[in-house]
Amino acid sequence: MGHALGNSLQDLMIRYNRQKGKTTLWLPGCDHAGIATQSVVEKALWKKKQQTRHDLGRTQFVKLVQEWKEDYHQKINNAIRKMGGSLDWSREAFTMDEHFSAAVSDVFVRFHEEGIIYRANRLVNWDSTLTTALSNVEVDSKELSGRTLLDVPGYDRKVEFGVIVHFKYPIENSEETIEVATTRIETMLGDSGIAVHPEDPRYTHLLGKFAVHPFIEGRRLPIVADTYVDREFGTGAVKLTPAHDPNDFKLGMTHKLEFINVLTDDGLINENGGAYQGQKRFDVRYTIQDDLKKLGLYVDKKDNPMTVPLSERTKDVVEPLMKPQWWVKMADLTEPAVKAVQTGQIKIKPESAEKHYLQWMANINDWCISRQLWWGHQCPVYRIHFEGEEESPDTNDRWFAGRTEEEALAKAKKAWPDKKFKLVRDEDVLDTWFSSGLWPFATLGWPKDTPDMSRLFPTSVLETGWDIIPFWVARMIFLGIKLTGQVPFSEVFCHSLIRDSDGRKMSKSLGNVVDPLDVIRGIELQALHDKLLTGNLAPVEVKKATSYQKTAFPQGIPECGADALRFALIAYTTGGGDINFEVKVIHLYRRFCNKIWNACKYVLGKLDTVKDFVPAKQPALTGNESLSELWILRKMNNAAKEITEALEQRDFMHSANHVYAYWYFQLCDVFIENSKALIQEGSEAQVNSALQTLYTVLEAALVLSHPFLPFITEELWQRLPRRSGDETKSIIVAKYPEWDPQFENPEAEAAYDIVLGCSKGVRSLVAEYAAKDEAKIFIQAYDAASHKTVSEQKSSIRSLSGKGTMEIEILSPKDTRPTGCVAFPVSSAVSVFIYVKDRVDFDEEIAKATKKLEKTRAAVQKQHKLIHDPVYLEKAAVATQNVEKQKLADLETEANGLETTLEQFRQLKLE
Structure with missing residues (x-):
C-alpha cells in the first residue's frame, strides 16, 4: 500500500504538470533489491523443496531469482497500471540491465582509481541467515x-x-x-x-x-x-x-x-x-x-x-564480525551533499524529513558496499594470485578494478610487470543502493553524453517515503553531485508511512499488508485468509495475521475502484504523521465517485434535451447569467486557484479536499439542484445560459479532478461535446483550468450565500419540527439589499429546501417579527422562521432540548479532554487529530444551537 501511495502522488504531480503544458517524464523501473529478493526466494525455496541456494549452485539459483523477479515485476507493473500510473513505459529501466550494469561498473572503477573505494578488514554488521554484511541502515x-x-x-x-x-x-x-x-x-x-x-x-x-x-x-x-x-x-x-x-x-x-x-x-x-x-x-x-x-x-x-x-x-x-570488505570513503562526498540542502539547491519537504537527512549525514560513517550474496552486480574487481603462491593476501595492492577483465589485467601487468599470475574476480556483489543511487542519471544514458541527459537532467521532483532518506535519497544526492557535477533533483517530497488500522507498520512478516488490487476489485474474507498461506509466514504468524484480518475486515474488502483508492491516499497525505489505513474511508470516496457519475449523467441528459446544443467556443460571461450561475462560476474560479496553489505547495490533503468540496458541496448539492428550477421555469435565454454554465463548470470539474481521479474523469470527459475548435483527444492533455478575473464576483457570491443560508435554515427547521408537508415559512431580511435578494430568489430557496410543499413568505425590514415561530438566524441580515405554536407542546420540547443539551455538553467535555491528552497528541496521526478537532467544533456548534432553541421555546411559551 506504501507503493500505491507513492505512485498516486507521483502520478498526481505528473498529470497536473502535463496538463499545465510542461515537458514531463515519469520513468518507470525498479532496482534488483538484492538482500530483499534473495531472502524471499531462499525462504520460498526452503518452504517448497527444503533446499538452500547452495544445493542449487550459483548459476541455477540466480536463474531462479531471475524467474521470480520477472513474475513479481509483471505483478508490480500491472498494479501500477491498474492504479492509473501514466508513465513512459518505453523507457522502463532495471538496475541490472546491460546499460545500467555498465554504469555501475564505471562508477566502481572510477572510485577505486581515485581511492574513494578501498579494501579493509574491519567489523561489519553480519547477517548469519543470509551470510552477508549489512550496512547500518539495514x-x-x-x-x-x-x-x-x-x-x-x-x-x-x-x-x-x-x-x-x-x-x-x-x-x-x-x-x-x-x-x-x-x-x-x-x-x-x-x-x-x-x-x-x-x-x-x-x-x-x-x-x-x-x-x-x-x-x-x-x-x-x-x-x-x-x-x-x-x-x-x-x-x-x-x-x-x-x-x-x-x-x-x-x-x-x-x-x-x-x-x-x-x-x-x-x-x-x-x-x-x-x-x-x-x-x-x-x-x-x-x-x-x-x-x-x-x-x-x-x-x-x-x-x-x-x-x-x-x-x-x-x-x-x-x-x-571481522570481514574484508569494499568501503566507500564518505568524508569528501558528504560535504557538498549537505551544502546543497543547506543552501536550498535541494528542498526537502516536510521540514522533519530535511532534519532527518542532515542528522544522518552529520553522523555518517564509511559505507560498506560489498555483500556476500549471489543476486546483484558482481564487484568489477579482480584479485591477483602469483604463480606458486599458496594464499594471496587480501590487501589493496592485490586488487585491480576494471570495466572488463582485460582492463583489470592491463592494470595488473603494469603494477607487476615481472610476475606470473592469474586474476580471480571477487565473488561478492554490490549493495543494491550503490546502483540505485545512480537512478536519476543512469536511466537517462549516463555516463554517455546523451540528448536526454542534456534535456532532462537534473530532474525536478523526487517523491518517496521519509524512511529511505539514508538508504536512497542521500546516496542519489552525493553520487549525483560527485559524478555529474549537479544536484540530481531540486526537490524531495517525503510522504508518510502507511500503517494498518491498529497503527502497526505494514509488513509482509506481520501478514498485515493490504494489496491495492484487493481494494480496487474487492475480496472476500476467506480469500484474504487464503493469501496468507501462499507467502513465507510461519504458522504462528499466519494465525496472528488471520485474527487481525477478521477484526479489520469482518466482511472482507468491498470493491472500491482505483479512483477511490487514489483519492483516499492523496487525501490522507498531510506531510505530517503516519497514516492508519481504513477501508471505510476508501469506500466513502467510492460513493464520491458515484456522485460524480450521477452529476455528469444529469448534465449530459439536460444537454441532450436541447437539439444541437453547442458549447461556447470559450468559457465566458454573456450577461444572461442568473445569480446562482455567477455564484458557481466564482466557486469554479476559486477551486482552480485553490487546487493549483495546494498542488504547487505539495499540500496534497487540501488539494483533494478542494476537489471534493467543489464537486460535492458546490456543484452537486447547490448548483445542479438549483439548475433544475432554472431549466424548468426559465425563458429560452435563461435555459441556454444555465446549460452553458452547467457545461462550463462540469468541464472544469472533470479537468481539475483528472490528476486525482484519472479513470472516471477520462470516461466522462469523452462523453462531453467538444467546444468549437477543440481537437484535444484526451483529458490527459486537456489544459488545466486557471484563475480567470472575469469570473470574480464577490457581491454575487455573498448574495447567493444568503440564498443558501435560507435554504439551509428551512431544511433544518422543517426537519426539526416534522412539518414537511404543511410548513409555513417566513424569511425576514433586515436591510434593503438582502430583502431584494431573497425576494428575487424565492424559487431558488424553495428548490434548494427540499421536495416538500411549503408556503414561504418574504417579510420586509419594516415588518414585525412573526409570532408563534421558531427562528433560524442565517446572518445578521436575514432570519428564517417556522410557525410552530399550534403544532408542538412547548413543555415537551423544552424537556427534550434540555436533555439533548446536557448530553451534548458532556460530549463536548469528553472530546475536549481527548484532543488535549498529551499521550493522544503524541501518538495520533495529524489527520486523525484534525478529524477529532472538527468533531469538537461540530459539537460546540450543536450545543450553541440547542441553547438558542431553548431560549426561543421559553419565549414562545410566554406569548
Missing part, C-alpha cells in the same frame, strides 16, 4: 528494558536477551580472579584481553599480568590500562573481544591485542572456540554459563536494558 534496533525472550531464525526455542552475566577470569600463576561482565557471554570465546583504568587502585597490581582463559588451552589475556574504562560502571574491568565488538576493536588496535573471530558465516562457533566448535552461537550462550558454574567462575546474572540489532530482512540478530 539494521533495526530493538529496545529491551530487561530480560526478554526473542525468536531467532534457526532456533526452536526463544533466546534470552536483556541480561548481563558476571563471571571471573583466573589470574595466571595466582589464586586471584578478576570479575568481568557481558551481555553476549558466547563471545567470551574470542576474548583476548582485559582493560582497567590506570588509576583504579583495585587493579593497578594486575597491570602487565595475564588472565587465563578457562576454555581455550594456552590462551593468555593481557591486563591493560586504558582511560576509556569507566571505573564506576560494573566491576571496573572490561573483557575485550576485538573481533566482535566495535569499542573493543578500537582498544584492540591501541593495545595490539589478538583479533580472534569465533563465528562461522552461518552463526556457528568455529575452530577458535575450542570444545564448542560446531555448536550454534545461542546454544553456546547457555552452555557456557553452565560450564562456568561447574568451574566456580560464574557470579550472577542481572536484568540489563539494552538494544538488540536485528536484520531488517531476516530478523536475525546481527553480529559484529
Whole structure:
C-alpha cells in the first residue's frame, strides 16, 4: 500500500504538470533489491523443496531469482497500471540491465582509481541467515528494558536477551580472579584481553599480568590500562573481544591485542572456540554459563536494558564480525551533499524529513558496499594470485578494478610487470543502493553524453517515503553531485508511512499488508485468509495475521475502484504523521465517485434535451447569467486557484479536499439542484445560459479532478461535446483550468450565500419540527439589499429546501417579527422562521432540548479532554487529530444551537 501511495502522488504531480503544458517524464523501473529478493526466494525455496541456494549452485539459483523477479515485476507493473500510473513505459529501466550494469561498473572503477573505494578488514554488521554484511541502515534496533525472550531464525526455542552475566577470569600463576561482565557471554570465546583504568587502585597490581582463559588451552589475556574504562560502571574491568565488538576493536588496535573471530558465516562457533566448535552461537550462550558454574567462575546474572540489532530482512540478530570488505570513503562526498540542502539547491519537504537527512549525514560513517550474496552486480574487481603462491593476501595492492577483465589485467601487468599470475574476480556483489543511487542519471544514458541527459537532467521532483532518506535519497544526492557535477533533483517530497488500522507498520512478516488490487476489485474474507498461506509466514504468524484480518475486515474488502483508492491516499497525505489505513474511508470516496457519475449523467441528459446544443467556443460571461450561475462560476474560479496553489505547495490533503468540496458541496448539492428550477421555469435565454454554465463548470470539474481521479474523469470527459475548435483527444492533455478575473464576483457570491443560508435554515427547521408537508415559512431580511435578494430568489430557496410543499413568505425590514415561530438566524441580515405554536407542546420540547443539551455538553467535555491528552497528541496521526478537532467544533456548534432553541421555546411559551 506504501507503493500505491507513492505512485498516486507521483502520478498526481505528473498529470497536473502535463496538463499545465510542461515537458514531463515519469520513468518507470525498479532496482534488483538484492538482500530483499534473495531472502524471499531462499525462504520460498526452503518452504517448497527444503533446499538452500547452495544445493542449487550459483548459476541455477540466480536463474531462479531471475524467474521470480520477472513474475513479481509483471505483478508490480500491472498494479501500477491498474492504479492509473501514466508513465513512459518505453523507457522502463532495471538496475541490472546491460546499460545500467555498465554504469555501475564505471562508477566502481572510477572510485577505486581515485581511492574513494578501498579494501579493509574491519567489523561489519553480519547477517548469519543470509551470510552477508549489512550496512547500518539495514539494521533495526530493538529496545529491551530487561530480560526478554526473542525468536531467532534457526532456533526452536526463544533466546534470552536483556541480561548481563558476571563471571571471573583466573589470574595466571595466582589464586586471584578478576570479575568481568557481558551481555553476549558466547563471545567470551574470542576474548583476548582485559582493560582497567590506570588509576583504579583495585587493579593497578594486575597491570602487565595475564588472565587465563578457562576454555581455550594456552590462551593468555593481557591486563591493560586504558582511560576509556569507566571505573564506576560494573566491576571496573572490561573483557575485550576485538573481533566482535566495535569499542573493543578500537582498544584492540591501541593495545595490539589478538583479533580472534569465533563465528562461522552461518552463526556457528568455529575452530577458535575450542570444545564448542560446531555448536550454534545461542546454544553456546547457555552452555557456557553452565560450564562456568561447574568451574566456580560464574557470579550472577542481572536484568540489563539494552538494544538488540536485528536484520531488517531476516530478523536475525546481527553480529559484529571481522570481514574484508569494499568501503566507500564518505568524508569528501558528504560535504557538498549537505551544502546543497543547506543552501536550498535541494528542498526537502516536510521540514522533519530535511532534519532527518542532515542528522544522518552529520553522523555518517564509511559505507560498506560489498555483500556476500549471489543476486546483484558482481564487484568489477579482480584479485591477483602469483604463480606458486599458496594464499594471496587480501590487501589493496592485490586488487585491480576494471570495466572488463582485460582492463583489470592491463592494470595488473603494469603494477607487476615481472610476475606470473592469474586474476580471480571477487565473488561478492554490490549493495543494491550503490546502483540505485545512480537512478536519476543512469536511466537517462549516463555516463554517455546523451540528448536526454542534456534535456532532462537534473530532474525536478523526487517523491518517496521519509524512511529511505539514508538508504536512497542521500546516496542519489552525493553520487549525483560527485559524478555529474549537479544536484540530481531540486526537490524531495517525503510522504508518510502507511500503517494498518491498529497503527502497526505494514509488513509482509506481520501478514498485515493490504494489496491495492484487493481494494480496487474487492475480496472476500476467506480469500484474504487464503493469501496468507501462499507467502513465507510461519504458522504462528499466519494465525496472528488471520485474527487481525477478521477484526479489520469482518466482511472482507468491498470493491472500491482505483479512483477511490487514489483519492483516499492523496487525501490522507498531510506531510505530517503516519497514516492508519481504513477501508471505510476508501469506500466513502467510492460513493464520491458515484456522485460524480450521477452529476455528469444529469448534465449530459439536460444537454441532450436541447437539439444541437453547442458549447461556447470559450468559457465566458454573456450577461444572461442568473445569480446562482455567477455564484458557481466564482466557486469554479476559486477551486482552480485553490487546487493549483495546494498542488504547487505539495499540500496534497487540501488539494483533494478542494476537489471534493467543489464537486460535492458546490456543484452537486447547490448548483445542479438549483439548475433544475432554472431549466424548468426559465425563458429560452435563461435555459441556454444555465446549460452553458452547467457545461462550463462540469468541464472544469472533470479537468481539475483528472490528476486525482484519472479513470472516471477520462470516461466522462469523452462523453462531453467538444467546444468549437477543440481537437484535444484526451483529458490527459486537456489544459488545466486557471484563475480567470472575469469570473470574480464577490457581491454575487455573498448574495447567493444568503440564498443558501435560507435554504439551509428551512431544511433544518422543517426537519426539526416534522412539518414537511404543511410548513409555513417566513424569511425576514433586515436591510434593503438582502430583502431584494431573497425576494428575487424565492424559487431558488424553495428548490434548494427540499421536495416538500411549503408556503414561504418574504417579510420586509419594516415588518414585525412573526409570532408563534421558531427562528433560524442565517446572518445578521436575514432570519428564517417556522410557525410552530399550534403544532408542538412547548413543555415537551423544552424537556427534550434540555436533555439533548446536557448530553451534548458532556460530549463536548469528553472530546475536549481527548484532543488535549498529551499521550493522544503524541501518538495520533495529524489527520486523525484534525478529524477529532472538527468533531469538537461540530459539537460546540450543536450545543450553541440547542441553547438558542431553548431560549426561543421559553419565549414562545410566554406569548
